[in-house]
Amino acid sequence: MNILLIGCGKMGGAMLRQWAKDAENSFTVADPVKHDLPAGVRHVSKPTSLSEAEFDVILIAIKPQMIADVLPDYVFALKPDGCFVSIAAGCSVATISGIVGDRAIVRVMPNMAAMVGLGVSGLYANDACTEQQQSDVTAWIGQTGTCVPVDSEDRIDRLTAISGSGPGYVFEILRSYVAAAMDIGFDEATARALVFDTITGTVETARQSDETLEDLRKSVTSKNGTTQAGLEQLMRDGQLDALLHDTVHAAYARAAELK
Ligand SMILES: NC(=O)C1=CN([C@@H]2O[C@H](COP(=O)(O)OP(=O)(O)OC[C@H]3O[C@@H](n4cnc5c(N)ncnc54)[C@H](O)[C@@H]3O)[C@@H](O)[C@H]2O)C=CC1
Numbered sequence: 489m490n491i492l493l494i495g496c497g498k499m500g501g502a503m504l505r506q507w508a509k510d511a512e513n514s515f516t517v518a519d520p521v522k523h524d525l526p527a528g529v530r531h532v533s534k535p536t537s538l539s540e541a542e543f544d545v546i547l548i549a550i551k552p553q554m555i556a557d558v559l560p561d562y563v564f565a566l567k568p569d570g571c572f573v574s575i576a577a578g579c580s581v582a583t584i585s586g587i588v589g590d591r592a593i594v595r596v597m598p599n600m601a602a603m604v605g606l607g608v609s610g611l612y613a614n615d616a617c618t619e620q621q622q623s624d625v626t627a628w629i630g631q632t633g634t635c636v637p638v639d640s641e642d643r644i645d646r647l648t649a650i651s652g653s654g655p656g657y658v659f660e661i662l663r664s665y666v667a668a669a670m671d672i673g674f675d676e677a678t679a680r681a682l683v684f685d686t687i688t689g690t691v692e693t694a695r696q697s698d699e700t701l702e703d704l705r706k707s708v709t710s711k712n713g714t715t716q717a718g719l720e721q722l723m724r725d726g727q728l729d730a731l732l733h734d735t736v737h738a739a740y741a742r743a744a745e746l747k
């Protein structure tokens with residue numbers, strides 16, 4: 489496929505890094521800023537440098553608030569049977585089709601772990617997409633990690649609040665956990681190693697186990713032991729559940745506002 493990225497900042501750049509490893513597709517980036525692009529990727533800074541009906545896919549990877557201003561100038565560059573793919577949080581198919589007309593549109597919600605090929609993406613395709621387009625885009629997004637098709641836009645907005653924004657939550661949890669490890673006496677390098685390896689190992693243990701997460705937690709919590717003492721603080725008054733509930737609901741509400 490011949491693919492145009494409108495915007496190639498943090499998220500578009502992370503995905504492009506994986507896609508560029510595969511010689512199957514060719515990429516053009518349209519961005520006023522010339523970021524450090526993988527070899528073989530063409531860069532243009534404005535739409536007038538493009539030809540009519542050049543692309544099979546146009547990936548919209550600019551901020552949602554910019555789409556109404558920027559996208560109209562690029563519509564001519566998509567082939568008549570091409571497909572728009574948007575990774576913009578919240579921005580609905582109705583908003584995009586209001587700009588591009590009744591065209592094949594796929595909303596994808598990736599996350600930053602795409603940078604290392606371990607991303608999680610949700611994918612919703614509108615009715616104008618053919619089965620072939622859906623499977624081509626699903627396979628293409630799958631090159632950046634796992635791809636979960638969903639059957640409504642609302643599911644994309646809910647998934648945004650879990651996996652799209654998730655790396656932000658996890659980076660902050662890691663920061664706080666590392667700070668606590670340093671506070672108890674470890675240097676930063678050791679604190680990072682202890683925390684990262686504990687989290688990676690725990691996630692993998694949970695992934696490989698048939699037990700519930702609650703049972704796994706109980707299995708490492710000796711009666712009147714150290715883990716119990718720590719968990720009594722972490723879980724006191726249901727504060728952790730309340731915090732995570734409020735976190736994901738705030739992100740979901742923001743996705744709805746960005747429609
Ligand atoms: N950062 C993240 O973790 C995630 C971001 N997204 C979505 O990805 C989109 C991009 O977000 P980021 O990459 O974080 O933002 P960013 O600010 O890093 O990248 C935006 C890019 O758009 C470019 N740009 C600005 N004006 C332009 C124009 N007129 N024409 C073409 N390009 C233009 C900027 O130069 C920049 O390279 C957003 O819609 C966001 O909702 C989705 C999932 C995760």
Ligand SMILES: O=C(O)[C@@H]1CCC=N1
Pocket residue numbers: 577648652653
């Ligand atoms: O913060 C944002 O709006 C984007 C979308 C999901 C993650 N980052």
